Amino acid sequence: MSDDSHEHQSFETRAIHAGNTADPQTGAVVPPIYQVSTYKQDGVGGLRGGYEYSRSGNPTRTALEENLAALEGGRRGLAFASGLAAEDCLLRTLLAPGDHVVIPNDAYGGTFRLFAKVVSRWGVEWSVADTSDADSVRAAITPKTKLIWVETPSNPLLGITDIAVVADIARTAGAKLVVDNTFASPYLQQPLALGADVVVHSLTKYMGGHSDVVGGALVAADEALGEELAYHQNAMGAVAGPFDSWVVLRGIKTLAVRMDRHAENAAKIVEVLQRHPKVTKVLYPGLPEHPGHEIAAKQMRNFGGMVSFQVAGGEEEAVAICGRTKIFTLAESLGGVESLIEHPGRMTHASVAGSALEVPADLIRLSVGIENADDLIADLTQALG
Numbered sequence: 001m002s003d004d005s006h007e008h009q010s011f012e013t014r015a016i017h018a019g020n021t022a023d024p025q026t027g028a029v030v031p032p033i034y035q036v037s038t039y040k041q042d043g044v045g046g047l048r049g050g051y052e053y054s055r056s057g058n059p060t061r062t063a064l065e066e067n068l069a070a071l072e073g074g075r076r077g078l079a080f081a082s083g084l085a086a087e088d089c090l091l092r093t094l095l096a097p098g099d100h101v102v103i104p105n106d107a108y109g110g111t112f113r114l115f116a117k118v119v120s121r122w123g124v125e126w127s128v129a130d131t132s133d134a135d136s137v138r139a140a141i142t143p144k145t146k147l148i149w150v151e152t153p154s155n156p157l158l159g160i161t162d163i164a165v166v167a168d169i170a171r172t173a174g175a176k177l178v179v180d181n182t183f184a185s186p187y188l189q190q191p192l193a194l195g196a197d198v199v200v201h202s203l204t205k206y207m208g209g210h211s212d213v214v215g216g217a218l219v220a221a222d223e224a225l226g227e228e229l230a231y232h233q234n235a236m237g238a239v240a241g242p243f244d245s246w247v248v249l250r251g252i253k254t255l256a257v258r259m260d261r262h263a264e265n266a267a268k269i270v271e272v273l274q275r276h277p278k279v280t281k282v283l284y285p286g287l288p289e290h291p292g293h294e295i296a297a298k299q300m301r302n303f304g305g306m307v308s309f310q311v312a313g314g315e316e317e318a319v320a321i322c323g324r325t326k327i328f329t330l331a332e333s334l335g336g337v338e339s340l341i342e343h344p345g346r347m348t349h350a351s352v353a354g355s356a357l358e359v360p361a362d363l364i365r366l367s368v369g370i371e372n373a374d375d376l377i378a379d380l381t382q383a384l385g
């Protein structure tokens with residue numbers, strides 16, 4: 001549950017203080033890691049602070065969950081063992097056999113796999129839409145549509161969806177709108193304020209921010225849905241452990257300064273890539289020619305740290321460039337302080353090959369870190385050759 005006392009504080013202050021109350025026993029200014037499975041009861045049912053077993057609740061996880069709710073402006077935050085565990089819990093809470101969902105044509109590969117290979121086996125139907133186009137979303141809706149999934153900016157093509165527009169469409173259709181806010185983070189974008197019902201996070205990325213933990217989250221706009229999700233979180237059991245919760249909580253404290261630097265570095269790199277003869281296209285919502293630029297400018301604080309680009313020479317050259325960088329580490333994932341480079345077609349998005357979500361073979365994705373921008377530019381320039 002969000003701590004109401006933080007409601008009027010600015011984002012940077014909430015990031016550091018929401019959920020992070022000093023330990024009542026010792027005054028420790030950072031929530032301790034409650035590495036514990038069970039709690040002594042003062043007589044049968046005499047729980048201290050409501051804690052009985054750490055799958056149901058753990059004080060370190062509670063601190064993170066309160067922080068997440070406060071940052072997204074939701075009523076309830078829930079932390080999971082991974083982003084996909086959070087998504088799985090959400091889908092099995094909201095959907096039943098016979099229901100229909102609309103998913104974007106440019107989504108995280110694992111999200112698509114969850115729909116196509118797992119959820120579909122339980123009798124849930126799905127259609128793919130271009131969520132950046134309102135007509136495409138409307139056309140995909142059926143009388144059985146219960147949920148519309150949006151990822152903006154999207155992974156890896158950096159497509160932008162107007163959250164408020166799709167929220168209206170969802171409301172009219174009687175469907176819930178879910179926004180995967182992993183790429184933007186709540187510092188850059190507040191989907192619940194724009195009408196979304198639930199926000200999904202891979203905490204593994206910008207929230208943790210240091211490539212040292214895997215985690216996921218759901219934040220519900222209203223109390224009733226939050227309660228339902230919390231029930232299923234406990235019933236399904238894929239919760240975030242106390243240490244992982246603590247690591248994410250620590251990462252979130254610097255989220256605002258990190259995101260500002262990620263975006264600043266990304267903008268400088270985009271400028272250089274645009275002028276490079278080997279680069280055929282740069283995908284970045286900060287570019288005025290990006291089709292979603294105006295919407296991104298309206299619904300995001302800045303344009304973030306993810307940059308994708310296409311190169312002359314096709315797949316072979318794209319793969320070779322990924323192998324030549326020295327500061328950019330060739331690795332999957334994103335959102336850490338260190339810069340990463342990858343080839344989506346062969347790496348993060350191999351699972352969508354042959355589907356409507358297939359990505360171009362000459363595409364390279366950068367997760368721009370917070371190192372010195374000139375060092376990053378020099379590294380990319382030598383790798384491009």
Ligand SMILES: *Cc1c(COP(=O)(O)O)cnc(C)c1O
Pocket residue numbers: 082083084085108110111151155180182183201202203204205214215216
């Ligand atoms: C990584 C990622 C996920 C999945 O999260 P995990 O923590 O890896 O399970 C979901 N959505 C997006 C946009 C991601 O980048």
